[in-house]
Amino acid sequence: MPGFNLIDSGLATYNFVQIQFQPATNASDVIMIGGFGGQTKFRYIEVSGTGTAAQRVANMIRRSTKSTGGASTNPVPSKADSSDQPSQNQVTLWTANPGALGTTVATVDGSTFTMVASTAIQDRAIFQYEYQTSKPITLNGGTADFLCINMATAIAAAQTASTDRIDFDVWWTER
Amino acid sequence: MPSFTPLDSSLATYSFIQLQFQPAATATDVINIGGFSGTCKFRWISVSGSSTVIPSAGTAQRASSIIRRTARSTGGTSTNPLPAVVDSRDNPSGSVVSLWTVNPAGLGAGAVTMDAGTFTITNAASIQDRAIFQYELQSSKPLVLNGANDFLCVNLTGGNPTLTTDRLDFDLWWTER
Numbered sequence: 461m462p463g464f465n466l467i468d469s470g471l472a473t474y475n476f477v478q479i480q481f482q483p484a485t486n487a488s489d490v491i492m493i494g495g496f497g498g499q500t501k502f503r504y505i506e507v508s509g510t511g512t513a514a515q516r517v518a519n520m521i522r523r524s525t526k527s528t529g530g531a532s533t534n535p536v537p538s539k540a541d542s543s544d545q546p547s548q549n550q551v552t553l554w555t556a557n558p559g560a561l562g563t564t565v566a567t568v569d570g571s572t573f574t575m576v577a578s579t580a581i582q583d584r585a586i587f588q589y590e591y592q593t594s595k596p597i598t599l600n601g602g603t604a605d606f607l608c609i610n611m612a613t614a615i616a617a618a619q620t621a622s623t624d625r626i627d628f629d630v631w632w633t634e635r
Numbered sequence: 636m637p638s639f640t641p642l643d644s645s646l647a648t649y650s651f652i653q654l655q656f657q658p659a660a661t662a663t664d665v666i667n668i669g670g671f672s673g674t675c676k677f678r679w680i681s682v683s684g685s686s687t688v689i690p691s692a693g694t695a696q697r698a699s700s701i702i703r704r705t706a707r708s709t710g711g712t713s714t715n716p717l718p719a720v721v722d723s724r725d726n727p728s729g730s731v732v733s734l735w736t737v738n739p740a741g742l743g744a745g746a747v748t749m750d751a752g753t754f755t756i757t758n759a760a761s762i763q764d765r766a767i768f769q770y771e772l773q774s775s776k777p778l779v780l781n782g783a784n785d786f787l788c789v790n791l792t793g794g795n796p797t798l799t800t801d802r803l804d805f806d807l808w809w810t811e812r
Contacts, residue, residue, distance in 0.1 A: 522719070566720065568650055570654045572654055583762040592678065600723045
C-alpha cells in the first residue's frame, strides 16, 4: 500500500527569537503574539535560560484581549521564506511587566524548566506541535485571540530575577 | 489504496496543564479524565516534578501509572478544572477533568494499567526528570476512551509515596470526536 508525506509546507512561516533576554523581576506576560485576521498555528515554542540555579515556569496562555501597559517593544517577526509576505501578527515583548493583563481564556500549555549557571548546559521547556495528529495551538483571528508566554508563579523561588537571561524561540504559520 | 498524512489535524484538541501542583501525601488517583460520549484519544501525557526540600536518598522516585477505569473514582477532595481548547474555534471539551488534592476514598472499578513510567523528584534547583507518554502520529493506536463509562486516570501509586513537599507538573493532550 503506497503512502506519501508532504515534503515541504506551503504555509507562510514566521518566527520570533530572543536570546539572552533580561526579563522583568517577577515577570508575568513576557511575549504576546496575535492580531492576524486569519488563522495562526503555533508549531514550536522553546523557553530556556541561564542565571542563578532555580526553577522557572513557562505558561502558554490564550487571552481574548491584549495585555497592556508596562514597557514593551514590537519586534518584527522573521520570515522563514523570503518570498512570503511579512507576518501580520504583532509581537509584543515586555521588559517591564504589563500594567494590565488581558482576559485569560485558558492556559493551553505549560512547563517548568531550570535555570542553570552560565557555564552549564541549558535545560529547555519545549512545546512541540509540528507534524502531529492533534491540533497545534491555533488562534482564529483579529482582536480577540492572543497567545502569551507568561512566567508568573506564586512560588517565590521560581519567579524571574533581573539576573536571568532567557532564550525564546517561537515558530508559527499564518493562513 | 494510497494513504497520506494531512498537514494539519482537524480533530478537536484539548489540553489540561497543572504546574507545581501539591499532591496528597501517598497520592493515588490525582487526575481523572472521561465522560465524553464519543471517542477520546490521548496524544501526549507528561508527568514530572520537584521538591521544596532536598529529597532523601531512596525516597525520590515516583511511579506514574496511566490507568483505565470503568467508573469515576469518588470521594476525597477534588475540583473540576476546565480543559483548554487548543483551537479557539472548537467547542468546549466534552470530557470532565477531576483533580484530587485529597485522595479519592473510592477508586473506580475495572482498573487496567495502560502505561506507566518512573520519574525522579529533584530539588527545585535541579533539572526535572520526566515520565513521557507519547502517542502522536504513530502507527499503533493511542490510548482511546469510548463513551461515557471509560475513564483515564493518572495514578501515583507504586513507587516511593508522594509527599506534601512534592510539586508536580502534569501536561495532558487529547482529541475528541
